Amino acid sequence: MSRRLISVLVSAGLALGTVFGVSQPVSAADSAPDGGGRANAGVKPGARAATASTTATTPAGYTIRGIDVSSHDHNLGPINWPGVATDGYKFAYVKATEGQTYRNPYFAEDYAAAKAAGLLVGAYHFARPDGRDPVTEANFFIDNAQFAKDSQTLVPMVDIEWPYWSGAPTCYGLTTTEMSAWIKSFTDQVKARIGRPVMIYTNTNYWNPCTGNNATFGANPLDIAGYTTTRPPLPAGWTTETVWQYAAGNPSEPGNYSQNVFNGDYPALTRLTGAPAAAAPIALRARINSRYVVAESAGTKPLIANRTSVGLWEQFDLVDAGDGFVALRARANGRYVVVEGTKPLIANRTSVGAWEKFTIINNSDGSISLQANANGRYVVAENAGTQPLVANRTSIGPWEKFDKIATS
Incomplete structure (x- = not known):
């Protein structure tokens, strides 16, 4: 039995129920020893997409492509980062942390190798609002994200999406007011630490019901997840996306990583780094x-x-x-x-x-x-x-x- 399946079964056993709004115990935040969460918000709660993103067509009007990866993408061995760059990808987000204690054991090597291959690279964190301590969680992320104020390190990203274990309450058992307050405290703390707004990765079908259509986060860059041929509707508060994750990836297939496009040209992408290049007129x-x-x-x-x-x-x-x-x-x-x-x-x-x-x-x-x-x-x-x-x-x-x- 794979360690990923074991973690999902353990998580399911810890879940208190399937009814929306039932709180998860704080101990569930660390129930997945290999980090169960990955950026997969374009599917329904508790599901994992299995479509082949390598065959997905780059959406019309977008020319700058990227990927995101987590420990699951090492199921078949190391990631060939020079090959990723050769395939035309320009940026990548690598999962660094989850909750308040999990560190991706492959983060440091992927982060360094992706940069060495010439990509712009950022760290992402799988949010666990059921932990109820957003400031500690944000500090844990930034302490491990290796953010640098240079021209190759992208602003960090927080993944706010469905719980991945069976039976979990869709919004982690938080009310819309509690969820909004958790996100605000987390994002405020990240900005206080690095001086830049964190990118928010989410799906409209999660964000709107779980935050009560909160429209106050529009100043944060948005990574919208939607595995569709046209860009999905945006969450409350945003009029445009920065990144669109348009295909989910499949870790059981070689090189099948989650597919992203950047909404702009390469000079605009560089302005998402820790030392953004001056914008051309x-x-x-x-x-x-x-x-x-x-x-x-x-x-x-x-x-x-x-x-x-x-x-x-x-x-x-x-x-x-x-x-x-x-x-x-x-x-x-x-x-x-x-x-x-x-x-x-x-x-x-x-x-x-x-x-x-x-x-x-x-x-x-x-x-x-x-x-x-x-x-x-x-x-x-x-x-x-x-x-x-x-x-x-x-x-x-x-x-x-x-x-x-x-x-x-």
Whole structure:
């Protein structure tokens, strides 16, 4: 009998019942000697996917691929990390810990070998809220995660998903208020330790019912699990994903690892590291006329999409404004773009407030749309780009779509 099956049977024997909301004893947190949890949130509670992820097609619109692994991926021997890199993968997440005491015995070797192969690499933790001590659990994770403020170490990730043992209560026996408080304490402690927000890996069908549709974690990068051909619906609080785990992997098959895609290009991926590279300025090209948005007359006139090439006046810095928002700073004058109610957008502000914040909407066709925080409306290239940009649309159509283009 395999050690994995033994651990599942032991865990099942410790479970108190199958009724939703029944608390697990704290001792169950360490019932799996080999660490029973792995990033597999795209399946229902207590299940393990057995589909072959190596044959899954990379979702359209995504070009940066990665994998995640745990001790289960060593069932057939060591991981060939140079081969992973040769296959075109650019990043990996490796399970480091679970609960308050489990350490993946393969973590250190996988972490080092993946980096040596040239991948960007992060550590992940399988959360056990039934332990009821999020601060201790977060400290245990960071103490063992080998996070470094360098250009190859990705921000850590916390895996918040279904219990993996039969008979466990779906939300670990916590109420929605208790679950939300546990997650907040854990994520706050990680940020206090490393100075960066931890990535949250989850599934909408877990997150929404178990947190009561808590929408306050949108500032944390999201790794959404969904083994579907199109990206699954996002949990409450997020308007876009950072990573999508689109196939589950099968540890009983050689090289069949969980498959991920990054929502962006490689320079954007590097900004998830401990020492993120400075972001290159971007240009916005309107889909409706293929013209670039310009801060006209060095920003003294409203923005308009009428340029056929990119110069200084067509470049903008995408600035993190916190809580999932961004601000656009014109390179021409160093001023921020503002939404002044119904007036056209103009780059004339020296600081970021509510009117200078936008949410980036990633559309399924690879374009983006900008939703103004000031009024919740979408920015439009009015009259097919012949008039200045204004944030007054309630839905996204062709005139509200832009291509985000790195200029260097």
